[in-house]
Amino acid sequence: MTNGFPADSIAQAADWLRASAVTVCLTGAGISTESGIPDFRSRGGVWDRFDPKDFDIRRWLGSEEVRRRYWAMSREGYPRVMGAEPSKGHAALSRLAGSGRLSLLITQNTDGLHQKAGHDPDEVVEIHGTSHFCVCAACGERITRAEVQERVERGEEIPLCENCGGFLKPDAVFFGEDIAPERLERAVTGAESAEVFLVAGSSLAVRPAGALPERAVLSGARLIIVNESPTRLDGKAHAVLRGKTGDILPALVEAALA
Numbered sequence: 080m081t082n083g084f085p086a087d088s089i090a091q092a093a094d095w096l097r098a099s100a101v102t103v104c105l106t107g108a109g110i111s112t113e114s115g116i117p118d119f120r121s122r123g124g125v126w127d128r129f130d131p132k133d134f135d136i137r138r139w140l141g142s143e144e145v146r147r148r149y150w151a152m153s154r155e156g157y158p159r160v161m162g163a164e165p166s167k168g169h170a171a172l173s174r175l176a177g178s179g180r181l182s183l184l185i186t187q188n189t190d191g192l193h194q195k196a197g198h199d200p201d202e203v204v205e206i207h208g209t210s211h212f213c214v215c216a217a218c219g220e221r222i223t224r225a226e227v228q229e230r231v232e233r234g235e236e237i238p239l240c241e242n243c244g245g246f247l248k249p250d251a252v253f254f255g256e257d258i259a260p261e262r263l264e265r266a267v268t269g270a271e272s273a274e275v276f277l278v279a280g281s282s283l284a285v286r287p288a289g290a291l292p293e294r295a296v297l298s299g300a301r302l303i304i305v306n307e308s309p310t311r312l313d314g315k316a317h318a319v320l321r322g323k324t325g326d327i328l329p330a331l332v333e334a335a336l337a
């Protein structure tokens with residue numbers, strides 16, 4: 080057993096990673112929970128405490144009350160994201176990429192922790208955008224979230240664009256919003272070119288990101304899923320490593336680089 084996991088599945092998955100010329104990884108909120116950032120669908124996660132309908136772009140733009148609720152929540156939540164440190168899982172994936180054995184990392188997270196762990200930003204696709212910038216919903220003006228945090232902490236309840244007076248929102252993809260075409264294209268091309276597709280810390284509940292593993296398998300990739308609880312695609316995986324990303328990923332990368 081490796082750290083309490085079936086050693087054969089870690090060793091087997093490591094063999095596939097070692098032999099793979101093109102490995103692509105998709106991460107979700109489950110790689111950042113060990114950094115102190117709650118995920119969405121576990122008990123006590125974000126959707127247990129906030130209504131996901133408040134994160135639908137039409138509702139958000141149409142309701143001052145929804146925007147006020149968002150900025151009040153975000154005023155408390157953003158400092159936690161800013162202060163978070165990468166987990167052992169982020170560090171393991173950065174090590175794998177640094178060794179030349181991870182071609183592309185697609186993350187659904189907007190916390191920037193992969194880059195903070197030293198992952199080359201050019202090899203990271205933030206498919207749902209980033210929490211570290213805000214964008215004007217009207218004119219597209221982009222400013223840092225830190226600047227907006229200062230304004231919110233000074234009492235601005237619903238920060239507006241200083242360029243045109245439009246509504247500022249995080250530069251993250253809300254429900255009902257399209258993913259930037261260039262990001263989606265890069266993610267789909269990566270999935271379809273992968274020999275090994277590694278999922279870490281995601282329920283795979285949300286498309287199109289959650290469907291990338293299926294595209295990879297249809298294109299001939301081996302699918303490895305590292306997750307604490309069952310996912311929608313466990314039945315299609317060639318290896319399911321059940322447990323914490325912060326425990327499994329370091330063991331998996333260590334074995335793959337041995």
Ligand code: APR
Nearest residue numbers: 107108109112118119120187280281282285307308323324
């Ligand atoms: N180690 C391994 N798995 C973990 C850990 C951990 N330390 N912590 C949580 N998990 C697992 C949970 O069991 C869950 O299956 O990670 C998964 C996280 O799933 P979600 O909360 O659904 O997060 P994610 O898959 O990233 O959601 C995708 O949904 O709401 C939208 O835009 C949001 O990007 C998000 C998208």
